[in-house]
Amino acid sequence: MQSPVESLLRGGSEPSKPFRAVVIDKNGDGQTVSLKDVAPDELMDGDVTVKVAWSTLNYKDGLALTGTAPVVRRFPMIPGVDFVGTVDNSSHPAWKPGDKVICNGWGLGETHLGAYAEYARVKGDWLVPLPTSLSPREAMAIGTAGYTAMLAVMALERHGLTPAQGPVLVTGAAGGVGSVAIAILARLGYTVIAATGREGEAAYLRQLGASEVIPRAELTGKVRPLAKERFAAAIDSAGSTVLANVLSMIRYGGAVAACGLAAGMDLPTSVAPFILRGVALLGIDSVMCPIEQRRIAWNRLEHEIDRLKIEAMTTEIWLADVVEAGQRIVDGQVRGRIVVRIGG
Ligand SMILES: NC(=O)c1ccc[n+]([C@@H]2O[C@H](COP(=O)([O-])OP(=O)(O)OC[C@H]3O[C@@H](n4cnc5c(N)ncnc54)[C@H](OP(=O)(O)O)[C@@H]3O)[C@@H](O)[C@H]2O)c1
Incomplete structure (x- = not known):
C-alpha cells in the first residue's frame, strides 16, 4: 500500500x-x-x-x-x-x-x-x-475476449495456418471470444464455421463473417478417437467434450487453439488425433502473456478488425x-x- x-x-x-x-x-x-x-x-x-x-x-x-x-x-x-x-x-x-x-x-x-x-x-x-486510433470504448469492446481471440489467431498462424488450408471452426461462437474470433478470421480471408448452442444466433454469426453455422450438438456426442476430417483448425472456448470432439475432426497436420472452459475443464480425449494425424493442441493464456505478444496483439487488433462488427x-x-x-x-x-x- x-x-x-x-x-x-x-x-x-x-x-x-x-x-x-x-x-x-x-x-x-x-x-x-x-x-x-x-x-x-x-x-x-x-x-x-x-x-x-x-x-x-x-x-x-x-x-x-x-x-x-x-x-x-x-x-x-x-x-x-x-x-x-x-x-x-x-x-x-x-x-x-x-x-x-x-x-x-x-x-x-x-x-x-x-x-x-x-x-x-x-x-x-x-x-x-x-492504440492511437482506438477509442477507449472500442478498446474495451474488444477487451480481454478480443485480445484472447487475437492471441489464438496468432498461435494458429505460428503453426502455419493459412486460409488456403480449409475452414476454421470457432466454438462458443456467439460468446465474446467466439464473436471476435469470427470477425478477425473472416477479415483475414478464412472460411469460418461457427458452432453455437443458440440456433437463434445464426443470422448474427453470419453477419460477423461465418460461412456456415453448425449446432453445438454436433460436438457434444460420444467422443471417437478419430472422426471425419472436417476442419483445418479451430479456436475453442468450450473445452471438455466439445474440445475432444473438435480434436477428432481436425484435418491432418491441423491445430486447435484452446482458450476456454465454458463446457468444463476436463478433456476426455485420446492421443489418436496427435499421433495419427499430427494434430497440435495450442494453449492460449491471456493473463500472464508476455508484454511483447500483447503489444503485437493490440497493434493487430487496431488494424485488422472491422470496427463496425465490433460495435454490432x-x-x-x-x-x-x-x-x-x-x-x-x-x-x-x-x-x-x-x-x-x-x-x-
Ligand atoms: N485463456 C484465456 O486467457 C482466456 C481469456 C478469455 C476467456 N477465456 C475463456 O474463454 C471462454 C469464453 O470466454 P468469453 O468471455 O467469450 O465467454 P462468453 O461470452 O460467455 O462465451 C462463451 C460461449 O461458450 C458457449 N457455451 C456456454 N456454455 C457452454 C457449454 N456448456 N458447452 C459448450 N459451449 C458453451 C456459448 O456460446 P454459444 O451459445 O454460441 O454456443 C457462450 O456464449 C471462457 O471459458 C473463458 O473463461 C480464456
Whole structure:
C-alpha cells in the first residue's frame, strides 16, 4: 500500500476521496457483492494509478461475481479483469499522467484489486498503450475476449495456418471470444464455421463473417478417437467434450487453439488425433502473456478488425449492472461483448 508521503514523493496526485467500486467479500461459505465506496488507501501496491474509463464483462468476471468458480483468491476483492483508463499518477518510467492505457489480466480481479472501480493501482509493467486510433470504448469492446481471440489467431498462424488450408471452426461462437474470433478470421480471408448452442444466433454469426453455422450438438456426442476430417483448425472456448470432439475432426497436420472452459475443464480425449494425424493442441493464456505478444496483439487488433462488427456485437452497461450481467454470462446468455461504463 502506498502511504500519503510516498505518494507525494512520487510527485502525482492520488484519488483524494473514496471512490465507487464493486466489492466481493466473504460471507461464511458464500460471498457478498456490493457497489460501495472504497478508500484510496485500500488500493494495493503498484507504481501506476489509473482513472478507469471502461471495463468489460468476461466469462471469468461472471465466475467471480457469482462465486461459481474460485476465481477470487483474496478478499475483499474488486472484480474485473480488464480496463482502459488514463494514468493519474505514476512513478514508472514508461508512463506519465494523462497517458491512455489498457490492462488485461495479470491477476486483476483475482489476486489484485481489479477493474470495476473508478480507480485502479497496478504495475506499470502490466500496461500497454491504448492504440492511437482506438477509442477507449472500442478498446474495451474488444477487451480481454478480443485480445484472447487475437492471441489464438496468432498461435494458429505460428503453426502455419493459412486460409488456403480449409475452414476454421470457432466454438462458443456467439460468446465474446467466439464473436471476435469470427470477425478477425473472416477479415483475414478464412472460411469460418461457427458452432453455437443458440440456433437463434445464426443470422448474427453470419453477419460477423461465418460461412456456415453448425449446432453445438454436433460436438457434444460420444467422443471417437478419430472422426471425419472436417476442419483445418479451430479456436475453442468450450473445452471438455466439445474440445475432444473438435480434436477428432481436425484435418491432418491441423491445430486447435484452446482458450476456454465454458463446457468444463476436463478433456476426455485420446492421443489418436496427435499421433495419427499430427494434430497440435495450442494453449492460449491471456493473463500472464508476455508484454511483447500483447503489444503485437493490440497493434493487430487496431488494424485488422472491422470496427463496425465490433460495435454490432457490443452492449453497454453501468457498474451497478455487472452483478446481474455476471449471472447471464455464466448462464451462456450473453451475445458478443459487454462494455462497462465507469468514468468514460
Ligand atoms: N485463456 C484465456 O486467457 C482466456 C481469456 C478469455 C476467456 N477465456 C475463456 O474463454 C471462454 C469464453 O470466454 P468469453 O468471455 O467469450 O465467454 P462468453 O461470452 O460467455 O462465451 C462463451 C460461449 O461458450 C458457449 N457455451 C456456454 N456454455 C457452454 C457449454 N456448456 N458447452 C459448450 N459451449 C458453451 C456459448 O456460446 P454459444 O451459445 O454460441 O454456443 C457462450 O456464449 C471462457 O471459458 C473463458 O473463461 C480464456
